[in-house]
Structures are given as C-alpha cells and as structure tokens.
Amino acid sequence: MNFIIKIGRYFIESLQQLGQVIFFIAEIFLKFIRNGVKINEVTKQIFAQGVQSIGIIALTSLATGMVLAIQSVVILSRFGAKEYIAQLVSLSLVRELSPVLGSIIFAGKAGSKMAAEISSMKVSEQLLATRAMGVDPEEYFILPRIVACTLVLPILIVISEILGVFGGYVIGVWEANVPHAIYLHKTIVAIRLVDFIGGLIKTLFFALIISVICCFEGYQAKGGSIGVGEYTTKAVALCCMYVISFNFILTKVILTFWG
Amino acid sequence: MIRVIGLKKSFNSHLVLNGIDLEVEKNQIVSIIGESGSGKSVFLKLIMGFLQPDEGKIFINGTDINSLDERKLLQIRKNIGYLFQESALFDFMTVYDNLAFPLRENTDLSEFDIKKRIKDSLSRVELHDVENKTPEELSGGMKKRIGIARAIIMEPKIFLCDEPTAGLDPNKSLSIMRLISDLARSLKSASIIVSHDVSNVLRFSDIIALLYNGKLITKGTKEEIFKTNQKEAREFLMLDS
Numbered sequence: 283m284n285f286i287i288k289i290g291r292y293f294i295e296s297l298q299q300l301g302q303v304i305f306f307i308a309e310i311f312l313k314f315i316r317n318g319v320k321i322n323e324v325t326k327q328i329f330a331q332g333v334q335s336i337g338i339i340a341l342t343s344l345a346t347g348m349v350l351a352i353q354s355v356v357i358l359s360r361f362g363a364k365e366y367i368a369q370l371v372s373l374s375l376v377r378e379l380s381p382v383l384g385s386i387i388f389a390g391k392a393g394s395k396m397a398a399e400i401s402s403m404k405v406s407e408q409l410l411a412t413r414a415m416g417v418d419p420e421e422y423f424i425l426p427r428i429v430a431c432t433l434v435l436p437i438l439i440v441i442s443e444i445l446g447v448f449g450g451y452v453i454g455v456w457e458a459n460v461p462h463a464i465y466l467h468k469t470i471v472a473i474r475l476v477d478f479i480g481g482l483i484k485t486l487f488f489a490l491i492i493s494v495i496c497c498f499e500g501y502q503a504k505g506g507s508i509g510v511g512e513y514t515t516k517a518v519a520l521c522c523m524y525v526i527s528f529n530f531i532l533t534k535v536i537l538t539f540w541g
Numbered sequence: 542m543i544r545v546i547g548l549k550k551s552f553n554s555h556l557v558l559n560g561i562d563l564e565v566e567k568n569q570i571v572s573i574i575g576e577s578g579s580g581k582s583v584f585l586k587l588i589m590g591f592l593q594p595d596e597g598k599i600f601i602n603g604t605d606i607n608s609l610d611e612r613k614l615l616q617i618r619k620n621i622g623y624l625f626q627e628s629a630l631f632d633f634m635t636v637y638d639n640l641a642f643p644l645r646e647n648t649d650l651s652e653f654d655i656k657k658r659i660k661d662s663l664s665r666v667e668l669h670d671v672e673n674k675t676p677e678e679l680s681g682g683m684k685k686r687i688g689i690a691r692a693i694i695m696e697p698k699i700f701l702c703d704e705p706t707a708g709l710d711p712n713k714s715l716s717i718m719r720l721i722s723d724l725a726r727s728l729k730s731a732s733i734i735v736s737h738d739v740s741n742v743l744r745f746s747d748i749i750a751l752l753y754n755g756k757l758i759t760k761g762t763k764e765e766i767f768k769t770n771q772k773e774a775r776e777f778l779m780l781d782s
C-alpha cells in the first residue's frame with residue numbers, strides 16, 4: 283500500500299515538474315519573441331561554452347572514431363566485408379555517436395557549469411539582486427545561455443564528426459591497410475545529406491534539452507552551497523537521461539519521415 | 542512614499558508577519574528592529590515584490606505593487622536601492638562591473654560617464670583602488686560598502702537596507718550606519734533599515750519600530766521609544782539594565 287502511495291506521489295511530483303518546465307520554456311520563449319536576446323551576452327556564452335568543451339569533445343571523438351574502426355575491422359573481417367569499414371565508421375558517427383556522445387559530454391562540461399553558475403547565483407541571492415536592480419535575470423542570464431548553446435553545440439558536433447571520421451581513417455589506413463584515397467572516397471560517398479542533417483536536427487534538440495534543463499534546475503536551486511551541488515548533479519543526470527531517451531524518439535521520427 | 546497596510550505573510554502554517562502598518566516619508570529613515578527570524582528580511586522582500594503577501598497592501602508612490610506584474614515591478618525597482626543582507630554582489634564580475642551593471646542596463650550613460658559615476662560612488666563609500674578586485678577578494682565590511690555603493694548608484698528615491706551592520710565589529714558598524722544615514726539624507730530618500738543592532742539604529746533613525754511576534758509592537762521617535770512601557774520592547778532594547 284505504502285509502495286503504491288509512494289509511486290503515486292512520485293508520479294504527481296513528476297507531472298508538477300513537467301508543468302513547471304513547460305511554463306519555464308513558454309516564459310523564456312515569450313521573452314525571446316518580445317525583447318530579442320542580448321547579443322553581447324550570447325557572444326560571451328558562445329565562447330565560454332565552446333572553448334570549455336571543444337578540447338574534451340575533440341579528444342573523445344577521435345578516440346571513438348578509432349575504437350569504432352578497430353572493432354569494425356575485427357567484425358567486418360569475420361564476414362569478409364572489411365571494405366565497408368569507411369561507411370560503417372562514418373555513418374555511425376554522423377548519425378548517432380557524435381550527436382549523442384558529444385551532447386552528453388557537453389552536458390557534463392558546459393551544462394554542469396551552466397547549472398552551477400545559475401544555482402549559485404540563486405542561492406546567494408544574486409538573481410534576486412538582479413531583479414532588485416530592475417533587470418530580468420531570465421533575459422540577462424538564462425536566455426543568452428540557451429541561445430548560445432543551440433548555436434554552439436551543432437558546431438561542436440560537426441567538429442566532432444570530422445575528428446571521429448579522421449580517427450577512423452587513421453585506423454582504416456594504418457591498421458586495416460585500406461588505401462587512403464579509397465577510404466576518403468567511400469566516406470564522402472557514404473554520407474548523404476539526410477544522415478548529416480538528421481544528426482544536426484537531433485543535436486539542435488539536445489542543445490535545447492541540455493540548456494533548458496541546466497538553467498531550469500539552477501533556477502530551482504535552494505539550500506546553500508550544498509543545494510548548488512545537488513541541483514547541478516541532478517541537472518547533468520537529467521540531461522544524460524533525456525538526451526538518450528529523446529535520441530530514440532527523434533531517430534524514430536526522422537527515419538519515419540525521411541528514411 | 543512607502544505605505545504598508547495590514548500586511549500578513551505566512552510560510553506553510555508558520556505565521557511570520559501578522560498585520561504590519563507602516564508609513565515612510567521622503568527624507569525619513571525608519572528602522573525596524575527585531576530578533577533573528579522575526580521576519581525582517583521577509584518584510585523587505587514583500588516591499589520589493591519578491592514575495593506576495595497573504596493579506597494587506599503595499600503602496601509605493603501611491604501604486605499598489607501587488608497589482609503589478611513582474612515587468613512593471615522591474616520598472617518600480619529601478620527607483621529602489623536595496624542592500625542585501627549578504628551583499629549579493631555578482632561574484633564573477635569585478636567591483637567595477639558590479640557597479641556598472643545597473644547603469645549599463647538601466648541608463649544611456651556613456652562608458653565615460655559610468656566610470657565617473659563609479660569613481661564618485663566609491664569615494665562616497667570611502668573605498669579606493671578596488672575597481673578591479675572581485676568580491677571574493679574583499680572583506681565583509683568592504684563588500685557591505687560595495688553593496689551600498691551599488692544600491693545608491695542609481696540615486697534611488699527609496700533605500701532599503703537589510704542588516705547593514707550584521708557581522709561587523711562595533712567600529713565598522715558605526716561607520717557603516719553613519720554612511721547609510723548620510724547617503725539617505727543626501728538623496729532625500731525614504732529609507733527603511735532593518736537590523737538588530739539597537740544602539741546604532743537608535744542613533745541614526747527618525748522612527749524606530751520593534752517587530753515582535755509578527756507585529757510592530759512599538760513605533761516612534763527615539764524619545765518616544767524610551768518612554769514605552771511595553772514589556773517586550775523594554776527587554777529587547779535593554780532599557781531597564
């Protein structure tokens with residue numbers, strides 16, 4: 283009985299949270315429509331978020347491309363299909379791995395920073411101080427972060443795709459002895475516009491998911507410096523969960539309408 | 542300028558303010574003293590429109606602020622200087638940028654004029670060579686002064702101070718209170734200071750009120766306060782010892 287009550291309460295709380303998030307998004311969106319966005323702040327955020335995560339995204343993309351190629355060599359060799367390594371690596375990266383892995387890493391790096399900044403401003407009353415000075419913190423701190431994130435994450439993901447493909451190329455050419463001109467040619471022919479654009483559409487959604495969750499959780503934070511830690515952790519965990527779940531839904535939708 | 546009528550506020554079932562009436566005129570300093578947790582900060586936050594009252598009305602320059610949405614409240618707040626209990630300076634900005642923030646966002650002043658204004662207000666709070674420091678590098682008393690400088694930089698007609706002397710030694714408390722009262726007088730603003738620093742409050746305020754159990758149990762000038770025969774007031778002010 284107790285268990286059912288707990289589940290019921292959890293369900294209701296989740297619904298409430300969802301309602302709040304939707305309200306939050308609607309409010310921010312209205313402000314965007316009505317007053318635009320502070321370009322200065324967006325630029326600052328683009329550099330902050332981009333510079334912060336490009337190194338780690340580059341490194342992981344390179345490694346992912348290489349691992350993918352190594353595994354593909356082994357697996358494809360079993361079926362005598364080694365020549366498909368270029369296609370397998372590049373399509374996996376562009377359609378799935380770069381957008382998803384890159385977004386998750388971005389959430390861990392730039393997203394957590396976003397959540398930590400906003401939540402520490404919340405608990406130390408800096409957001410209240412902003413309002414006290416007649417400035418809307420949602421317009422000044424939240425909106426630029428969300429806009430910057432949706433601009434910068436797709437760029438990072440494209441870089442990640444290029445580096446991942448390069449990683450695969452290195453293994454393909456040096457380990458699997460595929461002639462490099464053939465590897466490149468196969469890669470270029472393999473990636474169709476739908477693969478590339480589909481990946482970017484997903485990335486755009488992930489960018490919105492990450493920035494909205496991190497800002498929202500930061501905005502909700504309470505309970506001093508411990509609260510900052512709690513809400514930041516929660517934000518990143520939620521980002522990972524939602525990026526992965528939405529990836530399934532978005533992939534299904536994109537494939538249905540544009541296979 | 543500020544008129545509060547029958548203000549009530551509770552959190553969950555915890556009644557914090559239970560019917561507050563208060564009026565503050567231009568060029569008047571009203572202090573509210575009360576022990577920790579008596580609801581002083583809540584009172585100021587209600588006046589700022591950060592919290593909604595359960596009952597009662599708050600008028601600022603004749604406008605009922607609870608009938609306004611956040612967008613209109615932001616406009617009203619531009620004329621209010623608010624000193625936060627914990628200063629609430631932006632910790633990722635330098636002192637200079639902290640002080641420039643309200644000017645850049647709310648005025649059309651050129652960067653040159655902003656610089657002049659900041660220099661001027663820093664000298665008014667008697668601080669020098671701190672422009673490029675971050676709040677982290679400042680002492681508590683210096684942060685308070687920066688907080689005051691930020692609160693008055695727009696030359697507000699209303700000045701609200703939350704515990705300006707909390708956590709400072711007696712000498713610093715005295716000089717901060719003197720500074721606040723000088724600034725409030727020079728701006729001719731309607732000021733409310735909430736504090737539990739009885740001696741300084743008595744010294745610098747026109748009207749003193751004691752917040753106890755959610756009500757202002759005594760209210761008046763220093764002389765009137767000394768004559769009160771309210772038991773709790775005499776105890777809190779230590780008038781009999």
Ligand SMILES: Nc1ncnc2c1ncn2[C@@H]1O[C@H](COP(=O)(O)OP(=O)(O)OP(=O)(O)O)[C@@H](O)[C@H]1O
Nearest residue numbers: 552557575576577578579580581582583584626704
């Ligand atoms: N947002 C809130 N939610 C719930 N309770 C609150 C909230 N803000 C204040 N309270 C409660 O209201 C009461 C008064 O708080 P307030 O901060 O106004 O006290 P104070 O007089 O400013 O004390 P201090 O001198 O320590 O600053 C406290 O019991 C506090 O727990």
Ligand SMILES: [Mg+2]
Nearest residue numbers: 581582626704
């Ligand atoms: Mg307080």
